[in-house]
Amino acid sequence: MAFLRAFGSWLPSRRVSNNELAPLVDATPEWILEVSGIEERRYAAETDTVAGIGVLAAQDCLEKAGATAAEVGMILVASGSSDRFCPGPASQVAAGLGLASTPALDIPVSSAGSLIGLILAAQLAPAAGRVLVVGAEIMSRRVALHTEGKNTAILFGDGAGAALVDTETGFARIADSCLYTDGASAEVLFVRDGHFYMDGSAVILHASRKMPRAINELLARNQLAASQVEAFLLHQANLNLIARVAAALKTPLDRFFTNIARYGNTSSASLLIAADEWHRGQTSALAGPLIFSAFGSGLNWGALLAVPRESASL
Amino acid sequence: METQARILKVLHKVSGKEISPAADESLFVSGLLDSFALTDFVTGLEEEFGVTIPDSDLSARKFDTIGKVEAYLAAKRQ
Numbered sequence: 001m002a003f004l005r006a007f008g009s010w011l012p013s014r015r016v017s018n019n020e021l022a023p024l025v026d027a028t029p030e031w032i033l034e035v036s037g038i039e040e041r042r043y044a045a046e047t048d049t050v051a052g053i054g055v056l057a058a059q060d061c062l063e064k065a066g067a068t069a070a071e072v073g074m075i076l077v078a079s080g081s082s083d084r085f086c087p088g089p090a091s092q093v094a095a096g097l098g099l100a101s102t103p104a105l106d107i108p109v110s111s112a113g114s115l116i117g118l119i120l121a122a123q124l125a126p127a128a129g130r131v132l133v134v135g136a137e138i139m140s141r142r143v144a145l146h147t148e149g150k151n152t153a154i155l156f157g158d159g160a161g162a163a164l165v166d167t168e169t170g171f172a173r174i175a176d177s178c179l180y181t182d183g184a185s186a187e188v189l190f191v192r193d194g195h196f197y198m199d200g201s202a203v204i205l206h207a208s209r210k211m212p213r214a215i216n217e218l219l220a221r222n223q224l225a226a227s228q229v230e231a232f233l234l235h236q237a238n239l240n241l242i243a244r245v246a247a248a249l250k251t252p253l254d255r256f257f258t259n260i261a262r263y264g265n266t267s268s269a270s271l272l273i274a275a276d277e278w279h280r281g282q283t284s285a286l287a288g289p290l291i292f293s294a295f296g297s298g299l300n301w302g303a304l305l306a307v308p309r310e311s312a313s314l
Numbered sequence: 315m316e317t318q319a320r321i322l323k324v325l326h327k328v329s330g331k332e333i334s335p336a337a338d339e340s341l342f343v344s345g346l347l348d349s350f351a352l353t354d355f356v357t358g359l360e361e362e363f364g365v366t367i368p369d370s371d372l373s374a375r376k377f378d379t380i381g382k383v384e385a386y387l388a389a390k391r392q
Contacts, residue, residue: 199374204350208350209353209367
């Protein structure tokens with residue numbers, strides 16, 4: 001079995017408002033808010049690295065778990081914006097945590113990377129022990145801050161999140177998951193010459209159909225109704241997209257935790273940053289199921305179901 | 315009802331606008347569709363015409379004019 005034990009996150013201090021960004025990309029602050037739900041995002045400092053901010057989120061997660069890095073059996077690091085293609089940031093995150101031999105693997109997938117990490121962690125933990133999943137992104141270096149880069153520049157921000165998946169201890173048991181890849185549509189979201197390119201309409205079209213489908217698959221397989229889910233934690237891609245998913249599931253939007261207004265779309269970091277903020281806001285033990293879902297480059301998408309630790313029905 | 319009229323019916327319902335663009339006019343430029351309305355448009359077409367639009371066809375370019383939508387639906391019926 002695998003359990004969600006703790007989350008962690010790290011956000012840069014520099015806030016970039018729509019007022020600051022809009023003139024750079026020939027847009028208005030109001031338009032950015034309307035099409036994305038984003039009010040501001042954070043930008044990393046020039047000296048920050050993807051691995052470095054990943055370490056900071058990992059340390060926050062370990063501290064909240066009351067665990068040490070030495071207790072981690074494996075590290076998975078998701079990033080679509082890593083400073084270097086090969087080796088990716090995973091080995092540097094491990095080194096930054098003071099680990100010299102713990103296996104550390106990269107998941108070079110934007111947006112859906114940390115969901116993939118959680119799903120893999122749940123499957124690997126029985127053999128590897130505790131798995132630390134990190135999502136770290138400096139997306140501000142992967143967008144073009146001019147008119148041609150408008151559709152990505154308005155969305156993306158920087159940050160890192162982390163989760164500790166444990167074989168024995170945790171507040172929720174990972175009960176089920178599904179993961180899909182469709183490479184035939186990979187060209188709708190990709191990196192070229194260091195910048196992200198996105199066919200926004202196609203991404204939204206795919207995501208607004210695929211994420212509800214994945215979530216419904218898990219709900220049906222586990223004899224659950226969407227109304228029974230305590231909280232939906234989604235990749236913070238776009239507030240309008242999250243609203244679409246909520247509508248498709250016939251579930252009120254307020255059941256979906258969102259923080260995209262303050263951080264923008266932090267790609268593969270966003271799911272874990274959201275999870276960390278959501279978890280910090282909980283004042284009592286988990287009473288119902290949690291659904292995680294994400295969609296991203298690849299195309300990759302899926303969902304994960306976690307249930308209260310003592311739940312006997314699933 | 316002919317195909318174009320049925321497509322327009324879906325379009326008007328999704329957009330809330332009674333604009334009737336030419337068959338080759340961009341539905342995005344004419345203000346009838348945006349990225350999010352496109353999703354509703356595709357779902358509406360599935361319901362109106364009783365077809366399933368597979369993920370491999372989820373491209374805005376296939377649905378950005380009434381003429382393209384009509385051709386797409388005709389191909390689906392063959």
